[in-house]
Amino acid sequence: xxxxxxxxxxxxxxxxxxxxxxxxxxxxxxxxxxxxxxxxxxxxxxxxxxxxxxxxxxxxxxxxxxxxxxxxxxxxxxxxxxxxxxxxxxxxxxxxxxxxxxxxxxxxxxxxxxxxxxxxxxxxxxxxxxxxxxxxxxxxxxxxxxxxxxxxxxxxxxxxxxxxxxxxxxxxxxxxxxxxxxxxxxxxxxxxxxxxxxxxxxxxxxxxxxxxxxxxxxxxxxxxxxxxxxxxxxxxxxxxxxxxxxxxxxxxxxxxxxxxxxxxxxxxxxxxxxxxxxxxxxxxxxxxxxxxxxxxxxxxxxxxxxx
Amino acid sequence: xxxxxxxxxxxxxxxxxxxxxxxxxxxxxxxxxxxxxxxxxxxxxxxxxxxxxxxxxxxxxxxxxxxxxxxxxxxxxxxxxxxxxxxxxxxxxxxxxxxxxxxxxxxxxxxxxxxxxxxxxxxxxxxxxxxxxxxxxxxxxxxxxxxxxxxxxxxxxxxxxxxxxxxxxxxxxxxxxxxxxxxxxxxxxxxxxxxxxxxxxxxxxxxxxxxxxxxxxxxxxxxxxxxxxxxxxxxxxxxxxxxxxxxxxxxxxxxxxxxxxxxxxxxxxxxxxxxxxxxxxxxxxxxxxxxxxxxxxxxxxxxxxxx
Numbered sequence: 001x002x003x004x005x006x007x008x009x010x011x012x013x014x015x016x017x018x019x020x021x022x023x024x025x026x027x028x029x030x031x032x033x034x035x036x037x038x039x040x041x042x043x044x045x046x047x048x049x050x051x052x053x054x055x056x057x058x059x060x061x062x063x064x065x066x067x068x069x070x071x072x073x074x075x076x077x078x079x080x081x082x083x084x085x086x087x088x089x090x091x092x093x094x095x096x097x098x099x100x101x102x103x104x105x106x107x108x109x110x111x112x113x114x115x116x117x118x119x120x121x122x123x124x125x126x127x128x129x130x131x132x133x134x135x136x137x138x139x140x141x142x143x144x145x146x147x148x149x150x151x152x153x154x155x156x157x158x159x160x161x162x163x164x165x166x167x168x169x170x171x172x173x174x175x176x177x178x179x180x181x182x183x184x185x186x187x188x189x190x191x192x193x194x195x196x197x198x199x200x201x202x203x204x205x206x207x208x209x210x211x212x213x214x215x216x217x218x219x220x221x222x223x224x225x226x227x228x229x230x231x232x233x234x235x236x237x238x239x240x241x242x243x244x245x246x247x248x249x250x251x252x253x254x255x256x257x258x259x260x261x262x263x264x265x266x267x268x269x270x271x272x273x274x275x276x277x278x279x280x281x282x283x284x285x286x287x288x289x290x291x292x293x294x295x296x297x298x299x300x301x302x303x304x305x306x307x
Numbered sequence: 308x309x310x311x312x313x314x315x316x317x318x319x320x321x322x323x324x325x326x327x328x329x330x331x332x333x334x335x336x337x338x339x340x341x342x343x344x345x346x347x348x349x350x351x352x353x354x355x356x357x358x359x360x361x362x363x364x365x366x367x368x369x370x371x372x373x374x375x376x377x378x379x380x381x382x383x384x385x386x387x388x389x390x391x392x393x394x395x396x397x398x399x400x401x402x403x404x405x406x407x408x409x410x411x412x413x414x415x416x417x418x419x420x421x422x423x424x425x426x427x428x429x430x431x432x433x434x435x436x437x438x439x440x441x442x443x444x445x446x447x448x449x450x451x452x453x454x455x456x457x458x459x460x461x462x463x464x465x466x467x468x469x470x471x472x473x474x475x476x477x478x479x480x481x482x483x484x485x486x487x488x489x490x491x492x493x494x495x496x497x498x499x500x501x502x503x504x505x506x507x508x509x510x511x512x513x514x515x516x517x518x519x520x521x522x523x524x525x526x527x528x529x530x531x532x533x534x535x536x537x538x539x540x541x542x543x544x545x546x547x548x549x550x551x552x553x554x555x556x557x558x559x560x561x562x563x564x565x566x567x568x569x570x571x572x573x574x575x576x577x578x579x580x581x582x583x584x585x586x587x588x589x590x591x592x593x594x595x596x597x598x599x600x601x602x603x604x605x606x607x608x609x610x611x612x613x614x
Binding site: 026027028029030031032034036039040041042043044045048049050051052074075078080084086088090118119120121123124125126127129131134135136141143144145205206221 | 333334335336337338339340341343346347348349350351352353355356357358359381382384385387391393395397425426427428430431432433434436438440441442443448450451452512513528
């Protein structure tokens with residue numbers, strides 16, 4: 001650490017705020033137990049100021065929450081149960097007074113996922129960035145590659161809201177409240193994805209690059225052709241189908257599985273589940289149709305700010 | 308990721324360079340197995356440009372190596388065997404051409420520690436920073452807190468070289484070659500620390516904040532008084548006792564244990580091991596003596612650049 005005194009007092013302050021949520025901090029590494037017969041699942045994700053978020057649009061607590069939620073969403077995609085989160089922050093001078101609110105936001109996301117905070121790092125720097133590493137355990141982690149020909153394609157929730165918020169900011173408009181929330185407070189679908197895995201999901205991914213791009217990832221990993229019925233895609237209120245297809249950072253779960261397996265989902269979680277397509281034998285590519293005709297899908301997600 | 312095309316091609320290039328060292332990359336998370344009966348040990352560490360290193364002093368490969376080695380050293384301190392490393396980099400436009408050399412440096416450190424690279428993240432940003440997360444496993448992880456009254460205090464290797472290099476750069480001088488190497492290419496003492504744990508070490512820490520500061524951490528965690536005989540401290544050639552006591556980032560192992568337990572160490576690893584003090588009943592504090600008299604120790608390690 002760059003400034004031991006400042007670092008140690010900030011760490012103390014974080015630990016006080018986190019309370020019982022912080023576990024095993026104080027040694028060179030945290031010691032965790034992976035349940036017997038379970039695999040360890042691990043992922044890391046960075047959120048960089050003016051690339052992934054802007055301090056003009058989000059509160060410090062939202063920045064912290066969103067960074068942690070995006071990482072936790074990767075555990076959801078693998079149907080893993082969170083067992084620990086590490087929070088590494090590079091903090092510019094101008095953000096010192098926001099550090100505790102950032103830490104509160106991280107804690108909100110961790111607490112909602114029942115995930116202890118087991119370590120981290122605080123560094124000075126010129127640019128605010130947060131790198132969150134998440135650890136989970138699963139007996140049978142879901143992967144991107146398990147789809148079988150004949151599986152149906154499903155998605156949780158509604159898509160496009162986060163992307164609409166980013167578009168509004170880019171155009172200098174204030175986004176609609178529900179789109180702003182979709183961007184600022186996404187919900188990692190942790191319990192939902194574990195339920196889906198237990199009920200027969202064969203492959204899954206969380207939607208971070210956009211529905212179309214992430215469906216392509218499933219097609220490539222599964223070596224299957226994937227088709228999406230554009231008319232079936234659940235578009236968020238105030239968002240367009242384009243935003244739903246090409247916008248990213250929805251953090252909903254896109255997955256394959258048998259047609260009839262997930263009937264109890266919506267009742268169990270009070271969350272929409274929509275069948276939007278299918279996996280078929282064929283070259284690993286994606287086709288999106290509207291009214292039965294293939295349509296072109298703009299590729300890739302355009303982040304908040306391009307430098 | 309900010310720029311999918313650029314990201315994906317960089318990831319592909321990294322994976323090609325890493326070869327078999329990269330494992331389980333391509334899903335939302337990596338899936339690892341912790342050996343039965345072992346604990347999982349995890350730590351994360353950030354290296355930020357102009358705070359922890361300067362591109363004026365280190366090559367890109369050295370920057371990558373050093374970031375990964377510093378993180379791996381935390382596993383050494385816990386006597387854990389590395390099972391995976393995640394490499395999250397924020398890459399400014401001006402560093403794009405150095406990305407592969409950075410990745411090579413990370414791979415060097417991982418390969419030397421027999422640690423697969425299991426994941427990572429690449430983001431654009433304004434400032435180069437690397438956050439390395441390391442995972443290890445150990446049946447009985449060493450902690451900072453296990454010292455017993457009557458234990459002796461030991462340290463591996465020689466101290467102060469890295470700090471002397473930093474001081475030279477600060478004063479606008481070129482550091483001596485061996486001090487520069489001590490800073491640029493530290494060796495995480497992974498195998499050594501596991502051997503020490505097996506042979507009776509009771510507590511350990513890696514020297515990142517400086518010998519005196521890290522000895523204080525052992526005293527506080529162990530609730531014991533620790534004394535150091537300054538005249539016994541193994542000072543690196545071309546370094547001062549002050550640098551050895553207060554300089555940081557040596558990444559040697561400071562540990563406690565019975566006096567007679569480690570006689571085979573130097574022969575086994577061709578590395579110096581020096582008994583430099585003791586743990587005693589008493590208030591958790593550190594006393595350093597020279598010629599029998601207590602001396603004052605400057606506190607804390609001054610990083611490369613204060614902003």
